[in-house]
Amino acid sequence: LLSITADASSLCSKQGSSLVRNISEATQSDFGRGGLAHITVAGALLHGMKEVEIWLQTFAPGTRTPIHRHSCEEVFVVLKGKGTLLLGSSSMKQPGTPQEFGIYANSTFSIPVNDPHQVWNRDEHEDLQMLVVISRPPVKAFIYDDWNVPHTAAKLKFPYYWDEECYNAPKDEL
Amino acid sequence: LLSITADASSLCSKQGSSLVRNISEATQSDFGRGGLAHITVAGALLHGMKEVEIWLQTFAPGTRTPIHRHSCEEVFVVLKGKGTLLLGSSSMKQPGTPQEFGIYANSTFSIPVNDPHQVWNRDEHEDLQMLVVISRPPVKAFIYDDWNVPHTAAKLKFPYYWDEECYNAPKDEL
Numbered sequence: 354l355l356s357i358t359a360d361a362s363s364l365c366s367k368q369g370s371s372l373v374r375n376i377s378e379a380t381q382s383d384f385g386r387g388g389l390a391h392i393t394v395a396g397a398l399l400h401g402m403k404e405v406e407i408w409l410q411t412f413a414p415g416t417r418t419p420i421h422r423h424s425c426e427e428v429f430v431v432l433k434g435k436g437t438l439l440l441g442s443s444s445m446k447q448p449g450t451p452q453e454f455g456i457y458a459n460s461t462f463s464i465p466v467n468d469p470h471q472v473w474n475r476d477e478h479e480d481l482q483m484l485v486v487i488s489r490p491p492v493k494a495f496i497y498d499d500w501n502v503p504h505t506a507a508k509l510k511f512p513y514y515w516d517e518e519c520y521n522a523p524k525d526e527l
Numbered sequence: 528l529l530s531i532t533a534d535a536s537s538l539c540s541k542q543g544s545s546l547v548r549n550i551s552e553a554t555q556s557d558f559g560r561g562g563l564a565h566i567t568v569a570g571a572l573l574h575g576m577k578e579v580e581i582w583l584q585t586f587a588p589g590t591r592t593p594i595h596r597h598s599c600e601e602v603f604v605v606l607k608g609k610g611t612l613l614l615g616s617s618s619m620k621q622p623g624t625p626q627e628f629g630i631y632a633n634s635t636f637s638i639p640v641n642d643p644h645q646v647w648n649r650d651e652h653e654d655l656q657m658l659v660v661i662s663r664p665p666v667k668a669f670i671y672d673d674w675n676v677p678h679t680a681a682k683l684k685f686p687y688y689w690d691e692e693c694y695n696a697p698k699d700e701l
């Protein structure tokens with residue numbers, strides 16, 4: 354138990370130790386979501402960020418985020434590939450039929466606060482790679498099973514997928 | 528005068544009108560700083576962001592930022608080229624001789640809050656291109672003429688270079 358604890362703790366603290374970090378050498382994982390490659394470029398739990406957090410995410414063909422909402426700001430910068438942004442309503446009882454927006458390399462978009470949304474790599478061959486910026490980390494997201502779930506029934510997922518391990522690690526080395 | 532006002536206003540409001548924007552088509556300028564190409568990817572004044580702001584900046588060989596500090600968080604992601612991060616002290620009376628850190632494509636670094644810093648493309652041939660993320664926009668930066676200016680004598684530059692035009696434009700269309 355002690356060594357597991359130590360490993361988790363050092364994984365969650367040592368990544369923040371150098372000022373300039375090589376993103377190519379950062380830990381990458383799907384965090385249980387098949388087809389996702391997620392890297393926390395600068396994060397609250399990993400690097401002590403307090404106001405912004407940045408992710409590098411790659412979605413394999415056909416994969417997508419959950420339908421979710423959050424009260425923080427979120428901006429995407431698409432580096433490679435193309436896909437679809439699906440955007441539901443926050444002013445009706447449930448998201449409803451989402452609006453669809455094409456996204457593509459060198460495009461940027463920001464999610465209106467609290468609007469349910471999903472990003473989807475609909476391409477059959479090419480990865481979709483994006484830098485994602487959020488405010489007020491770590492992210493507190495509410496997940497919808499589908500677009501007709503009432504907002505009140507969306508489920509809080511906290512800590513979020515990539516924050517789970519560090520959130521639960523002892524904080525004594527930080 | 529009326530038409531100048533109207534132009535400034537439309538420049539500062541129309542860029543925020545579509546949800547997905549093509550960064551390649553965004554307005555790019557040096558804002559009076561030779562060798563800089565700055566694009567506000569998602570900004571407070573241009574796009575109504577409240578908590579985060581994102582810039583795409585390209586520095587020609589030999590060019591650099593001013594020596595400056597700010598109380599917001601700032602994260603850099605280097606997309607192309609290489610250079611040097613110079614980092615002074617916030618705990619002495621003046622920045623003093625800065626520490627130097629090599630930065631390079633696929634590296635990331637965040638500036639400790641209130642530490643005086645400068646990013647410098649020291650390469651003779653290649654551009655240095657970075658995505659820059661700040662919190663609490665628009666940025667309020669204090670500029671130092673050199674590393675030996677006392678912190679108390681650094682000069683507030685607000686609005687910052689790329690915020691000047693929109694900050695001074697009438698807000699009625701926003």
Ligand SMILES: [Zn+2]
Pocket residue numbers: 421422423427464470
């Ligand atoms: Zn989101």
Ligand SMILES: [Zn+2]
Pocket residue numbers: 595596597601638644
């Ligand atoms: Zn700065």
